[in-house]
Amino acid sequence: MAKSYSSKEAHIAGWLLGGTAAGLTVSLIIWYLGNPQQFVVHRIGMNAEAFQSITPWLLALIIIIGYVFYTVKAIPFVQEHLCTFSGLKLIGIWGAFTLSTMEEIVFRQMFMDWLKHLDQSVFLQILGSAILFGVAHAVWVLLRRELKIALPVILSTTVLGGLLAVLYIVADRNLLVPIVTHIAINVCIEPWLILSSITGKWKE
Secondary structure: OOOOOOHHHHHHHHHHHHHHHHHHHHHHHHHHHHOHHHHHHHHOOOOHHHHOOOHHHHHHHHHHHHHHHHHHHHOHHHHHHOOOOOHHHHHHHHHHHHHHHHHHHHHHHHHHHHHHHOOOOHHHHHHHHHHHHHHHHHHHHHOOOOHHHHHHHHHHHHHHHHHHHHHHHHOOOOOHHHHHHHHHHHHHHOOHHHHHHHHOOOOO
């Protein structure tokens, strides 16, 4: 089967994902070196509390399967390349780990805990995190002026943001479960999702 994208488009996706991953890797390493124990145990949530209940992990599995299934059905380009392995896929996996970790720290832990500090309800914490997440992920679509796909992207990522926010609450604000869930989703659908935006071949 012939590739449905050019080498130039693959290079653009690679540089975009690789550059973002590199910058976030440096940021996460600096953050870790500042206080390794605090970062791993409290920030990332890699502690015994993350495994006290199986419920968050079962919910995580449902979210992973559901969102990946939805994505491959909504964007055939992603489905076409889902099992393709290449150097670009390796960059996508790297990006999945760094971007997902940073996004969960920012959109779930920091933002939702800030709203909690302001005495906002759990519902508003989840709603605010979902909307902010959705809008942030629409930026790269709007840059192409793909307005017809912008709304579905905003809606789908808003729903995902809401689900990850609910997962954060169900996990008693332990971030490890949402991080693992987010990474698993992105490992499956990237770099093909971003490449579909670069090529404009959402439906091909």
